[in-house]
Amino acid sequence: MTMHPDDLLEQLKKNATPRKQRSLELIYQVCREQYERGSRDFSVATIALIAADRGGPSKGAIHNKTGDDYKGLIKAWAEHTGGVTRKVRQVSENPYIELLNKIENPALRSMMSGILAENRQMRRQITLLKAEGNRVIDMRPRPAENREPVQILPASTGLYPSEIEALRHAVSDRLLRDEGWTSDAEGRVLNEAGRVIFKPGYVTAIRKIIGEGDTFARQSAKQVGVGTDKLDALEPE
Known part of the structure; x- marks a missing residue:
């Protein structure tokens, strides 16, 4: 069973340099924000984009062998919240991909992506509810x-x-x-x-x-x- 993110953070910080401690805390904070905004995306690509914009480790640094602690912390958050660590490709399903790519701020882009995904899900649910409510009146004469x-x-x-x-x-x-x-x-x-x-x-x-x-x-x-x-x-x- 994966350790709770809070406990894992404290354990990783014990043997880390002050600089790495700050990076670990930053990764932890980014993951926490993902959870609080309702996003299930805990992929290295997404977390690194947000963290790097705040002076944290880049995607390459996290993927390196020295970045195992970062990956472990991200994984702990994903498993603790029911998220995923691999970015799901939704090029054909996301009609807003071009709009999202124009948002330069990675944190804002990630938050907007989550909002739009929730909106699409609600629209699908509304469509299903409408389908359940529609009925056909059979006006054909019968014997x-x-x-x-x-x-x-x-x-x-x-x-x-x-x-x-x-x-x-x-x-x-x-x-x-x-x-x-x-x-x-x-x-x-x-x-x-x-x-x-x-x-x-x-x-x-x-x-x-x-x-x-x-x-x-x-x-x-x-x-x-x-x-x-x-x-x-x-x-x-």
């Missing part, structure tokens, strides 16, 4: 024996299928029958004694929300003896 009400799904109502099914159950004939209730043409729900359980508009409102308003209206018209031809005449052209 009479298999005809089902057209469902208005999340893309139009903001409701999920499970929520629509719950509303459909709340005004279903089966539930009303099991509870000993009935509904009238005005959308009220009444119990066996004729007492109003839900006020006028309750059933009709839910039917409209789930896209079955027209079906309910026709059923209610039949119950009160109104012909469907008269009902059609009341509808706007």
Whole structure:
């Protein structure tokens, strides 16, 4: 198991010259900043770019045999934070590579790269969420024996299928029958004694929300003896 970066730094400094101690502390600080900004890039190339700009060891110095202590400290930070020590090539995936290359300050370039990478990830997640929310309303006519009400799904109502099914159950004939209730043409729900359980508009409102308003209206018209031809005449052209 790799030693914690704090403990490793103190151990490496014990046998180091004052100059190397400062370099080790600088490498440690750069790695800490990478972690704090949420970057997983602990490659020698990235750490050396930032460190060298502050007077620290260069990429070549870290890659040399004498730079093993630096590499060990960088590796400790990578393993401690779940980062990577090899720079991932993203030339084809990063549309901002040309813009990033124009930023001369390596620390600023690294920070901006992390921000843009996070932005791309969030955009991908938003796209997936949108895909989950989109639903297609099948308006094709079906055979009479298999005809089902057209469902208005999340893309139009903001409701999920499970929520629509719950509303459909709340005004279903089966539930009303099991509870000993009935509904009238005005959308009220009444119990066996004729007492109003839900006020006028309750059933009709839910039917409209789930896209079955027209079906309910026709059923209610039949119950009160109104012909469907008269009902059609009341509808706007």
